[in-house]
Amino acid sequence: MAQLFVEPGKVVRARELAQKAARGVQAFIDRHSTVAIERTVLRLLGIGGAGARGAPLSNLLVDKLREAKVLHKGAAWWLGRALKASPGRDPLQAIERIAAYPEKLPPLSPGEDAELRETIRADARSAARELREKVEKRKELKRSLQVGSFPGAPWKYVIVATGNIHDDVEQARAAAQQGADVIAVIRSTAQSLLDYVPHGPTTEGYGGTYATQENFRIMREALDDVSRKLGRYVHLTNYSSGLCMPEIAYMAAAERLDMLLNDAMYGILFRDINMQRTFCDQYFSRRICAFAEIIINTGEDNYITTADADEAAHTVIASQLVNETFAHLAGMPDELIGFGHSFEIDPAREDTLLREFAMAMMVRELFPRSPIKYMPPTKHKEGDIFFSHAYDVMSDLVAISTRQGIQLLGMMTEAMHNPFLMDRYVALKAAAYVYRAARHLGDEMAFKPDGIVARRQREVFDKALALLEEVAKDGMMAAIGKARFGDTARTETGGKGLDGVFERAPDYFNPFLELLEGRA
Amino acid sequence: MSEKHLIRPYGDRKDDGVIQLSFVLPVPVSEKAKEAAAQLAKKLGLSHVLVSSMEKAGEDYSFFVVYGRTHMQLDYAAIEVPVVAHRKHAFDELNDVIERDVGRKIVVVGACIGTDSHTTGIDAIMNMKGFAGDYGLERYRMFRAINLGSQVEPHALVEKAREVEADAVLVSKVVTQRDVHKEDARTLVEAAKQAKIFDKTIWIFGGPRVDHKTALELGFDAGFGPGTKPSDVANYIYYRLLERQGRAPPPQPTAHGTPDAIIQGAEKP
Numbered sequence: 001m002a003q004l005f006v007e008p009g010k011v012v013r014a015r016e017l018a019q020k021a022a023r024g025v026q027a028f029i030d031r032h033s034t035v036a037i038e039r040t041v042l043r044l045l046g047i048g049g050a051g052a053r054g055a056p057l058s059n060l061l062v063d064k065l066r067e068a069k070v071l072h073k074g075a076a077w078w079l080g081r082a083l084k085a086s087p088g089r090d091p092l093q094a095i096e097r098i099a100a101y102p103e104k105l106p107p108l109s110p111g112e113d114a115e116l117r118e119t120i121r122a123d124a125r126s127a128a129r130e131l132r133e134k135v136e137k138r139k140e141l142k143r144s145l146q147v148g149s150f151p152g153a154p155w156k157y158v159i160v161a162t163g164n165i166h167d168d169v170e171q172a173r174a175a176a177q178q179g180a181d182v183i184a185v186i187r188s189t190a191q192s193l194l195d196y197v198p199h200g201p202t203t204e205g206y207g208g209t210y211a212t213q214e215n216f217r218i219m220r221e222a223l224d225d226v227s228r229k230l231g232r233y234v235h236l237t238n239y240s241s242g243l244c245m246p247e248i249a250y251m252a253a254a255e256r257l258d259m260l261l262n263d264a265m266y267g268i269l270f271r272d273i274n275m276q277r278t279f280c281d282q283y284f285s286r287r288i289c290a291f292a293e294i295i296i297n298t299g300e301d302n303y304i305t306t307a308d309a310d311e312a313a314h315t316v317i318a319s320q321l322v323n324e325t326f327a328h329l330a331g332m333p334d335e336l337i338g339f340g341h342s343f344e345i346d347p348a349r350e351d352t353l354l355r356e357f358a359m360a361m362m363v364r365e366l367f368p369r370s371p372i373k374y375m376p377p378t379k380h381k382e383g384d385i386f387f388s389h390a391y392d393v394m395s396d397l398v399a400i401s402t403r404q405g406i407q408l409l410g411m412m413t414e415a416m417h418n419p420f421l422m423d424r425y426v427a428l429k430a431a432a433y434v435y436r437a438a439r440h441l442g443d444e445m446a447f448k449p450d451g452i453v454a455r456r457q458r459e460v461f462d463k464a465l466a467l468l469e470e471v472a473k474d475g476m477m478a479a480i481g482k483a484r485f486g487d488t489a490r491t492e493t494g495g496k497g498l499d500g501v502f503e504r505a506p507d508y509f510n511p512f513l514e515l516l517e518g519r520a
Numbered sequence: 521m522s523e524k525h526l527i528r529p530y531g532d533r534k535d536d537g538v539i540q541l542s543f544v545l546p547v548p549v550s551e552k553a554k555e556a557a558a559q560l561a562k563k564l565g566l567s568h569v570l571v572s573s574m575e576k577a578g579e580d581y582s583f584f585v586v587y588g589r590t591h592m593q594l595d596y597a598a599i600e601v602p603v604v605a606h607r608k609h610a611f612d613e614l615n616d617v618i619e620r621d622v623g624r625k626i627v628v629v630g631a632c633i634g635t636d637s638h639t640t641g642i643d644a645i646m647n648m649k650g651f652a653g654d655y656g657l658e659r660y661r662m663f664r665a666i667n668l669g670s671q672v673e674p675h676a677l678v679e680k681a682r683e684v685e686a687d688a689v690l691v692s693k694v695v696t697q698r699d700v701h702k703e704d705a706r707t708l709v710e711a712a713k714q715a716k717i718f719d720k721t722i723w724i725f726g727g728p729r730v731d732h733k734t735a736l737e738l739g740f741d742a743g744f745g746p747g748t749k750p751s752d753v754a755n756y757i758y759y760r761l762l763e764r765q766g767r768a769p770p771p772q773p774t775a776h777g778t779p780d781a782i783i784q785g786a787e788k789p
Contacts, residue, residue, distance in 0.1 A: 174578030190643055270648045413652045422544045425577040488648055
């Protein structure tokens with residue numbers, strides 16, 4: 001069994017501190033919205049198409065409202081108002097008309113305003129019902145099939161990244177047949193920095209494939225088919241990170257994706273996205289994930305590919321507790337929070353296996369109801385594929401014997417190229433062997449209460465606690481400003497996407513937020 | 521003429537020519553597939569072909585591990601490799617040598633200039649995350665990386681470089697219609713000369729249609745094309761900086777497993 005050698009009182013204290021740190025940010029989130037959130041609202045209300053040159057209609061509409069300086073009332077309200085002013089018109093034209101001279105619109109009486117809101121709320125409820133039906137459909141298929149290799153085995157997670165969605169399907173199908181439980185379609189380089197989601201199927205990408213709603217649909221359909229044939233459910237995941245977190249969350253829900261990479265701080269630290277923007281966007285995206293029962297995967301593994309994995313281990317724990325708090329504030333149950341971490345300690349050192357066990361068990365036990373997402377070694381990978389394979393197998397062993405929930409399998413060609421079909425095959429075969437060979441190893445194994453593993457856990461947790469004390473005292477945003485996470489300092493007004501953040505008006509209207517927050 | 525030095529791959533005995541290879545064929549596993557793998561190896565010129573493993577890598581794919589012997593030999597003495605300009609340092613090692621040889625952080629300013637909004641390239645080189653598993657300049661302890669992002673006017677970039685006393689300036693251009701990239705690059709060089717920082721700064725030009733030769737013609741120190749990794753740029757800047765200071769690169773200890781490499785885009789002797 002995974003063992004936790006940390007005093008329970010310290011764990012309680014750490015959680016209190018994380019909550020204290022997050023509360024200040026949440027107060028900010030509750031007063032603000034972003035262009036990405038408003039675009040998502042429009043998409044939920046059926047504005048999913050693209051304009052003449054491929055620009056998403058939701059972007060065109062939100063831009064119009066922003067230019068007219070009226071977006072703070074909420075895009076949903078304006079859509080309702082526009083359709084009331086020009087019934088029967090297409091939404092873009094209707095919005096264009098009123099956005100041109102918003103001051104000339106006759107004011108609505110309180111009764112009319114309430115009626116307008118009720119109409120849109122009814123639309124929102126029916127959109128939510130439709131989304132719910134899709135989620136149920138996904139769950140029904142999953143219930144009817146085997147999930148994972150055997151109960152207690154991590155789900156084997158592999159990546160496809162050809163740039164062409166049709167080639168991705170071919171590779172994903174082969175991976176599923178080879179034993180993969182989760183398929184991730186890596187996004188095209190720097191898609192996270194696009195302030196819109198491209199439209200339609202795509203066949204060209206750089207280092208990955210664009211995340212589009214149509215690409216999601218194509219891949220999920222193929223995986224439904226292969227799941228039924230195999231009698232084993234194959235999950236699909238993508239990336240709700242960057243400048244379009246909530247939109248991707250909505251598209252994933254609509255196209256029945258099972259998981260999403262989604263982290264409260266990743267974009268800020270590793271993509272230099274403005275922190276106000278990310279905090280607001282992560283909240284709404286997680287509200288959607290909670291509603292659609294999408295498992296999120298947090299990105300703490302990135303901290304220990306930046307800094308030294310051994311020295312920065314405590315930042316992983318501290319960040320997980322912060323991510324937990326933000327996820328809870330967004331209504332997510334523990335079962336949907338896949339906390340991320342990884343097997344990354346420099347293999348040139350001694351006793352790294354014990355230290356990896358210490359971390360893996362600690363994360364497992366701190367979040368007992370959550371599906372922990374375990375990442376493979378990457379930082380110290382070089383071109384020797386034979387060594388690399390042996391190195392990955394060690395992480396397989398830790399994963400199965402500490403009951404990690406989702407394991408991204410290491411590729412022997414990591415640091416060389418995107419995974420080849422045969423790289424995935426070799427990784428999947430080895431993982432299947434290790435899971436089989438060590439199936440009950442974790443149940444039999446017990447570490448000494450005062451040995452290397454126990455001492456290491458206490459040391460890491462104490463440092464995490466000290467970091468959280470500081471973060472709670474300074475506030476989240478100030479702590480990020482001081483490079484407390486991921487060795488990277490970011491300022492409140494720096495980074496990309498700040499101009500897409502705005503304060504909500506007192507009469508701000510967002511019918512989905514009302515629904516998702518349980519207020520309607 | 522030096523004496524010939526003939527060599528072949530070494531498996532178990534000198535000159536046995538043994539080679540191992542692995543590949544996938546897009547056909548289901550079968551005896552026929554196995555024969556196809558063997559024939560492929562023979563077409564590659566191998567003899568004594570042994571298909572040691574045929575694995576089902578999905579319904580329509582077979583994965584093979586194959587051994588064979590090559591009869592090729594070559595004269596090792598006749599091989600000429602241009603003198604390695606710089607040994608490429610791995611991440612931690614580069615930080616250490618910069619600390620030792622430069623003694624402070626190297627300041628780098630980067631931007632997409634003109635109307636270009638394609639920050640993919642500059643972000644891949646500068647951001648934390650980096651590119652293809654290779655960390656960006658931001659992640660190096662000994663670099664101060666300032667990414668101004670997209671649509672930066674050449675004058676604004678020069679102004680920033682002057683303000684922070686940049687050691688190097690990275691310019692990325694993706695849009696190259698009607699040679700707009702060259703025009704913007706020339707404007708930048710002019711602005712830098714006016715601001716009197718041209719000579720004391722390292723100027724680097726990058727983008728999918730950029731090569732070293734063009735960059736030199738435009739007055740830059742180096743040009744980096746597609747596939748360039750942040751570590752290539754980081755190493756180049758370090759060496760160029762030492763060169764500018766009139767210091768030859770100091771002797772390099774052998775790193776664990778890091779092969780010597782020519783830095784892409786670096787001037788070759």
